[in-house]
Amino acid sequence: MGWRPALRSRSAAPGDGSGAGARVLGPDDLVEARRVCTRDPVASVLAAARLDVALHVGLAAAGGQVWGYPATGELRAVCWAGANLVPVVPSSVDPAEADDAVASFAALARQQGRRSSSVVGEQRTTLRLWELLSRVWPPPREVRTDQPSLVLDRDPLVAPDPGVRHADLSELELVLPACVRMFTEEVGYSPVAGGGSAYAARVRSLVAERRSFVRIEPDDDGAPRVVFKAELGAVSGGVAQVQGVWVDPELRGRGFSVPGMAAVVALTRQHVAPVVSLYVNGFNAPALATYRRVGFEQAGTFATVLF
Incomplete structure (x- = not known):
């Protein structure tokens, strides 16, 4: 669905609580918006990655809008509004001003109606x-209120699995079904229902950019299958956020996840970014245990609203 321009509201003073203190940013604002994200690179990596795309190919091709707060003067907070609605209000912002920034973003979101499949970001702001x-x-399908944000900026604590490597485009027919299974299990519906060409294109892009990691082994019949996989869903500002971690359900409990994640960390730090991050549902005790064994430590908390 295309995006309608939102009204630029410059009349209300920042901090007045009216929720009218934000505006839709243009191409000339992107560098400053990106600068806002550098104040908290781990928490803002989702939005920062989209801003990087917009700086490279333009806002229209990046698939969304950027909203900035306040409406005039130096930007203090931003929000990416595309397939995901991602507010970025740095922790250095005064609490009262932060509340007004969020109210301002909400005002723009109400003007345009729901066009995003999720709202995601730092817990309090989201x-x-x-x-x-x-x-x-309209009501969401699910609200995930407690998602620890984990970070690792050094070598993993366990030996990486030597069988985990970058996926190759020639393996796309194996990687895509594994990604679909992970997404369906995690989110509750298939991303390729009704076609799913956008999701398939996204998976292909991650493989082509060497941001998809797999371990592939033969099944009982000798046919190759993905037994472990993960992707770097967002990369920006020296931070790479891991998404889509998955082990084939038939092979869970056999020790693939910990060394697999260690390999993802090692390869990412070697080739992509020095800081590796991810966020996980607080109720997912096995996943949290896995990441902590690898060496991840909590740096904050996210929340996600799924539609």
């Missing part, structure tokens, strides 16, 4: 934004 939007947006 849940406050959803509190305001829930009054007018």
Whole structure:
């Protein structure tokens, strides 16, 4: 679905609580918006990665808008509005000003209606934004309120699995079904229902960019299958965020996840970015245990609203 331009509201003073203190940013604002993200590179990596794309190919091709707060003067907070709604309000922002920034983003989101499949970001900011939007947006499928944000900026604590490597485009017919299975299991519906060409293109792009990691082994009949996989879903500012970690359900409990994640960390730090991050549902005790064994430590908390 295309994006309608939102109204630029410059009349309200920042911090007045009206929720009218944000505006839609243009190409000339992108460098400053990107600078806002550098104040908290781990928490903002999802938005920063989209801003990097917009700086490279333009906002239209990047698939969304960028909103900035306040409407005039130096930007203090930004929000990426595309397939995901990702608010970025750095922790250095005064709490009252942060509340007004979120209210301002909510005002723009209400003007345009729900066009994103999720709202995701730092816990307090995301849940406050959803509190305001829930009054007018349709009910979500799920609200995940507690998602520890984990970071590792050194070598993993365990030996990497030597069988984990970058996926190759020639293996796309193996990688894509594994990605679909992971997404369906995690989110609750198939990303290729009704066609899914955009999802398939996204998986292909990650493989082509060497941001997809796999371990492939023969099954009982000798046919190759993905037994472990993960992707770097967002990379920006020296931070790479791991997404889509998955072990074939038939092989869980056999020791693939810990050395597999260690390999993802080692390869990422060697070739992509020095800081590796991810976020995980707080109720997912096995995943949290895996990441902590690899050496990840909690740096914050995310929340996600899924539609």
